[in-house]
Amino acid sequence: MKKLTAPAFQELDIFDACADEMDNGARTIFTASRLDIQAAAYAFSAQSGTQAWCHLPRARHGHREDIIAGGLSKGDLMDLYDKGVIGSKGRPRDIHDQILVAAQGQCPYCAGIGTARTLDHYLPKAKFPALSVHPHNLVPACRDCNTDAGAGFPAAPELQPIHPYLDKDCFFLERWVYAEVIRCEPVAIRFFANPPGHWPAVDQQRARQHFADCGLKDRFSSQVAGEISPLILQRKSSLAVFSSAQFKAHLHVVAADHHLLLNGWKRTMYLALYENDWFCSADFNGNWLAS
Incomplete structure (x- = not known):
């Protein structure tokens, strides 16, 4: 509905910034899993070329214990956003805020009716946890659009919502x-x-x-x-x-x-x-x- 310029941050900038703020034990596990997160980012980029994000592999409903990337579970990757980004007082939260401010307060999903006060996971982190902190998966949104999107994502290409950064002109x-x-x-x-x-x-x-x-x-x-x-x-x-x-x-x-x-x-x-x-x-x- 409203085109936004994709964030200028690299695919793993938020992931790396979160890891930098962890204690040594957690940082070791996240760093060792970095190549698997990178592979998920590459897959996301490949499907973005044809707007076929619905074909990306999904995590099972629930099952936070499922291993998703390297040694990281679904729960680890979901918490990475909730705790590592939202709960951060450093660079992860700074990147989050820069992405949010870039929308100038207008929600792109509803053409600016709602005020963008939060970041929506275009691909929900519960289904696509390896992309929970990918900058191009974080879209400024109003609460109505963010809530209406829910934790699901359609399995058919023709039902996918419009992506404000990556979709067709x-x-x-x-x-x-x-x-x-x-x-x-x-x-x-x-x-x-x-x-x-x-x-x-x-x-x-x-x-x-x-x-x-x-x-x-x-x-x-x-x-x-x-x-x-x-x-x-x-x-x-x-x-x-x-x-x-x-x-x-x-x-x-x-x-x-x-x-x-x-x-x-x-x-x-x-x-x-x-x-x-x-x-x-x-x-x-x-x-x-x-x-």
Whole structure:
């Protein structure tokens, strides 16, 4: 939904920084397992080339005692993030905070509706523990998107959520979120996913699935009232001198604003208003629903 620049940190920077803060015994075990963590990072990179992360090997549900990489168990690697990164007062936490701040507070999964206050494991650490501190697996997210993602990850390519760092440009540069104006009191907007027909079927389904999984139909709609009510008030007052064509042009200014996300709620809403002849011609005085 919103493209983010991938963190500039190397694959094992956080892993190594965590190891540096451990006591000698734990550091020895983690250092001895480093090549296996590196192999998992290589596999992640390989699948990122085709956006096929769902094909990576998964850990069993539960079973924290299962050995995942070298001498490290699933529990060790999950705790590496919770204790070694979140609980750190040194470089691991500093890297975490740099990744979080880079989103400038906007959650990329929901196109900035939510405030990014946490890092989401795109591939959940419970399923992919060897990637628990891989910088490209840590994505700034709002609590709603992070919570909705849960601890699972789809097994089919067409159900994978959009990756803000590593996914295809089409998800960010082509329009696939649309809206329609509902002629009622108050005016409502219905948002929906409609990916371009020239996209591969797997990408079309991924877009629809991401839209559904993040609850964007309702979350986008919840933003409308605070924007459209003042707009209608302006149309009835300071913009009342505008002809329908002039009001349409006024709406187009926002609809064409490249500073707004192409598939974000605000630009999508203004595009729908601009394209709706009834909304452009209504003066919103008297019996405007029948006009």
